[in-house]
Amino acid sequence: MFTGIIETIGTVSEVKTIGGDVRLTVRAPKLDWTRVRLGDSIATNGICLTVIEKLADGFRADVSRETLSLTTLGNWKSGTQVNLEQALTPESRLGGHIVSGHVDGIGEVISRHGDARSERLQIRAPDSLAKYIAHKGSITVDGTSLTVNAVNGAVFDLNIVPHTLKETVIQHYHVGTQVNLEVDVIARYLERLLMGDKAAQPEKPGITPEFLAQNGFYK
CATH class of the missing domain: 2.40.30.20 (Elongation Factor Tu (Ef-tu); domain 3)
Structure with missing residues (x-):
């Protein structure tokens, strides 16, 4: 969880394609990286990313195809600037509002x-x-x-x-x-x-051109 209070601006230094998805490298010298551990969550332009590798002045994270398709991350490149916020701790102040890091x-x-x-x-x-x-x-x-x-x-x-x-x-x-x-x-x-x-009931598919074609309404 996050608060939406940005700690610093980072810079994307590498976007590397690996096996169909992406490994992202972000650098932010102003952040205290001694407090960051492997597996920690960092909101990066509002996207909750997991630290898979710590750097002296940043981190690396793997990004799934779903995240690439649902967020602006698919358009990032070396030099893109991003907002950064570390996850909440029990001692943190909730200065903004409750943020999950799951982009809608x-x-x-x-x-x-x-x-x-x-x-x-x-x-x-x-x-x-x-x-x-x-x-x-x-x-x-x-x-x-x-x-x-x-x-x-x-x-x-x-x-x-x-x-x-x-x-x-x-x-x-x-x-x-x-x-x-x-x-x-x-x-x-x-x-x-x-x-x-009604929340327990499966959603019924809406009427789409594909549905009409599949059911013989037009070819």
Whole structure:
């Protein structure tokens, strides 16, 4: 578990393809790596990665094909900057909100403009995530815990204060930037709880072109 409070910005130094998936190397000299152990979890742009090798100034992690397909990691290359946060400990302060490091979808920055000393961002989320995004609720963007200032359908607004802008990769966002999104885990569990006994029933497949073709409606 994480808080969404970024500790430092790291830099991807290598993305190596091995057996169909990827081994990632990230370096961040400002982080105290003496506290990191093999098997520890590190949120990297909001993606929970497991340390398989410690370096003097970073770590290596294996990345599955599923993670590559569901996050922005598939587009990373040497030089990509990423937000880093180590996992919570019992002594940690929960400064942001409860973050799992399991990305729910990829959003896109559609607007950015200055507002006094802050920056205003608009991000379009996948339609499937819109129901979990609430005005003044919490959302994780590339691992950063943020408050939703406004929401209109699948588009939500953020106000980024100077400190957050300086200490995270949000400083590099522009129109078209793709970002990892994780919705509030409480909303996820609440939805499941409200299903009641229906939660135990398998989901029925929806009507798709493939379904219609398979059942002889058209060729």
